[in-house]
Amino acid sequence: MSDTPRTRVQGTQGRSVLLDVRGLRKHFPIRGGILNRVIGTVQAVDNVSFAVREGETLGIVGESGCGKSTTARLLMHLIEPDDGTITFDGRVVDKRDRAALRDMRRVLQMVFQDSYSSLNPRLPIEETIAFAPWVHGIPKREARDRAHRLLGAVGLEPATFARRYPHELSGGQRQRVNIARALALEPRVVVLDEPVSALDKSVEAQVLNLLVDLKDAFRLTYVFISHDLNVVQYVSDRVLVMYLGKVVEVGPVDQIYANPRHPYTRALLASRPSMNPRQRTTEAPLTGDPPNPINPPSGCRFRTRCAFAEGVCSTAEPRLAASDAVGGGLDAHMVACHMLAPDSGHSKTVLASNTA
Amino acid sequence: MANGTAGTSRFVDVTGTQVPVGGARAQGYWASVWKRLRRDPVSLACAAILLLIFLAAIFAPLIAPHDPYRTSVRFRLAPFGSPDRVLGGDELGRDMLSRLIYGGRISLLMGLLPVVMATLIGGSLGIIAGFIGGKTNMLIMRVMDVFYAFPSVLLAIAISGALGAGLRNGLIALTLVHIPPIARVSESVTTQVRSFDFVEAARASGAKAVTLIRVHVLGNVLGPILIYASTKISLSIIIAAGLSFLGLGVSPPEADWGLMLATLRQSIYVNPYVAALPGAMIFITSMCFNMLSDGLRSAMDVRL
Structure with a gap:
């Protein structure tokens, strides 16, 4: 499939x-x-x-x-x-x-x-x-x-x-x-x-x-x-x-599946069972249920389940922005995550932009 | 079943998949209800008795052996089997059989017409309230609740007491009594149907509310509403008899089962069997209506 x-x-x-x-x-x-x-x-x-x-x-x-x-x-x-x-x-x-x-x-x-x-x-x-x-x-x-x-x-x-x-x-x-x-x-x-x-x-x-x-x-x-x-x-x-009611990542299908940028997308893709029985997923990449949408978390809504959450994630809401050199336009790969915004103040920003 | 087509033919779709095709041809909802009802002996027996009572009432002038209003001193409270008075005579010597046949006219009218009217009015109100929802629903249903707060017999007595005795006022009173419960049932089934996706889908195709209700809602709510309304027929007959008994329905010398019961009340120690006859008719008729609507409910209770 x-x-x-x-x-x-x-x-x-x-x-x-x-x-x-x-x-x-x-x-x-x-x-x-x-x-x-x-x-x-x-x-x-x-x-x-x-x-x-x-x-x-x-x-x-x-x-x-x-x-x-x-x-x-x-x-x-x-x-x-x-x-x-x-x-x-x-x-x-x-x-x-x-x-x-x-x-x-x-x-x-x-x-x-x-x-x-x-x-x-x-x-x-x-x-x-x-x-x-x-x-x-x-x-x-x-x-x-x-x-x-x-x-x-x-x-x-x-x-x-x-x-x-x-x-x-x-x-x-x-x-x-x-x-x-x-x-x-x-x-x-x-x-x-x-x-x-x-x-x-x-x-x-x-x-x-x-x-x-x-x-x-x-x-x-x-x-x-x-x-x-x-x-x-x-x-x-x-x-x-x-x-939780927000767009966290959008882009061409190949890019999203081959190179997911948002921690949530990565976790989602990692949670798929592998076709290879030797590669078992032993630990759930994403645990718990999504938070209650009645009172969603401040800042980034994913921060309560995100492994990389920091102070900035609870105070500022990440904007959906182009993640790489392709730039804007409809085919841009856009991500809403502080780790991918160079000036957000998140400690992993450099690391993230290096792997890009 | 009814119209067996293509035994076990198979059809291949665009993607090359075989779609198995069963043999049965579809039959309509009402056709299947009738089929199930036909297999229920109790319902059939009740329907037969009711048909008999109906025909007797309609053709009363042809069937009745005597004039129901002609009194005779000779046959006052005559027992069963008296010559010329097969089912005895009442307190004025009138022929009981003829009076019972004629009496069915008013009792059946009082049983059916108010329920039909109340189903039209209450059903429409309930469907409108359920379909529109929100403030309209609140307004309609709270008004209904005000009427619903009174016991139905008391409400009927109060209304016909206020309007005055007589057949027409009795019909109005009974109609008003039946509207709130029927509206409430209609509202609840409509609210339920409205939440189904097929109503959304029809709305997404741009249909107006009236078309939507007519094509997609009505067919799905009519069954439950009719079943509920049919249980009200026997109640209506009983309340109508009660009104006549209290002198709030038709007035003497009219032949009406409730009224006959009232006037024969004093003679119950003289000839209890004759005095009980109108009551027996009321009992049989309302029982038959009740059991028939019960059978109808189980016949219609198919979750498709």
Whole structure:
């Protein structure tokens, strides 16, 4: 699985930016007490910025609860951000601009993680797939024809499956239906929120290959969210690593996997089981759970689990900055760590910049 | 099952994987509910009895052997099996059988119509409250709670007492009694359904709230709401009988099971069997409704 994918879109460097996210922030208030006052906030997504080029796959990785799914829902405008802008194809999407939102919903679609709850149990799957086109004014018969074509495209024979209900399908088949549903509006970007996490390994591989094939066939752009490092490596062109609602590292997939710079990314990659049985991982590179996002640590949020944490890490928040000579731009390898900022005052800065 | 297609054919997808195909053709939700209900003898028996009572009530003028309002001194509190009075006579010598047949009209009306109305009103309120949530939910559900705080019989008595006796006011009172509990059940199932990803997915496709509710919410909440509402029918019949008994429902000489029970009360020592007949009818009808809705619940209780 961790070898290079069969098809990777080559030369995405020159393509234009399709989705541009700037300073996205979402804090969920926690209410309690007799008067239902706000007693805290979950800082699910905090100042997240990234861009996705047309035709590429951006992988987003991180532990459970790091804000991956919240980011997906914010992208889809299923929940409204507290702050920040989402620009789609040069147009800022605002919830007050109903027309822009409707346009955006046609070109930006999502595949959900839970294939059980993401299909209406009372509707035959052709109706579920045909729903979105029908909502957008396509006559029912035509929408149904499109649903049948899409079922064929995701490997489910329409004649057999179109009239079935979700409970009559296996997990893999259901996820195929979910993918067909997301494609029904002919979107340009598909946000995949853990699309294969609930599937067993053999089915996972089938669905991943299907996704790669569909991306070529429909000229799609993917935002691929997963906690599985191997899967992300397999499908992504660029990878974004999140920790407790913050971006800690972003860069081209090869660089991230070959030369991870942030201590968190390194720990994550080290925690992968080795394919060689002689090279056993005897000690967990990362212990404990992520801290509570209600009161995240000051400064660098990773410092409580970081082996290199120093005084400066608790006082100043590291900025996401280019880590090497490649410089800025979309293909830059960016890291948010004091050890990589020369003037941060961290004692390991010199050492880190030497190994760069 | 119903429509066996392609036995165990196989289909090969783009990635060259064989996707196994089962033989069964899909059947709709309601079709499978009906199939399960058909296998339940108790439900079927109850449905048959209710059908009989319904038909008797509808075709009362054709079936009833006598005019239910014609009194006769000769047959006052006549025992069962008297000539011309098969089920005996009431305190004014009217034919019990005819009066029981006619009485079903009002009792069934009082049992069904308020529940239907309350399901429409309470169900809509509950679905709206559950789907929108937030302050709207608070407002609707707290108003419901105010009504819910009173015992239903007491509330019905209070409302029809305030509005005055009569069939129409009785129907209004019973409807108002049933709205809060039905709204509450609707709200809770809607809130649950709303949290599923398929509603999110439909929202992400740009559907309006009304379309969303109609296509994706209604189908998933209707079952539980209908089951709950059906349990209210028997209660409605009993409360309606209670209102008539207290003189707050229909007035004499109307044939109504509750009213008949009230007027025959004094004769219970003279002819207890005849006096108990209206009560038996109320009991049988509400029991049948209860057991049928119970069977319906287990037939519908399929987590798909």
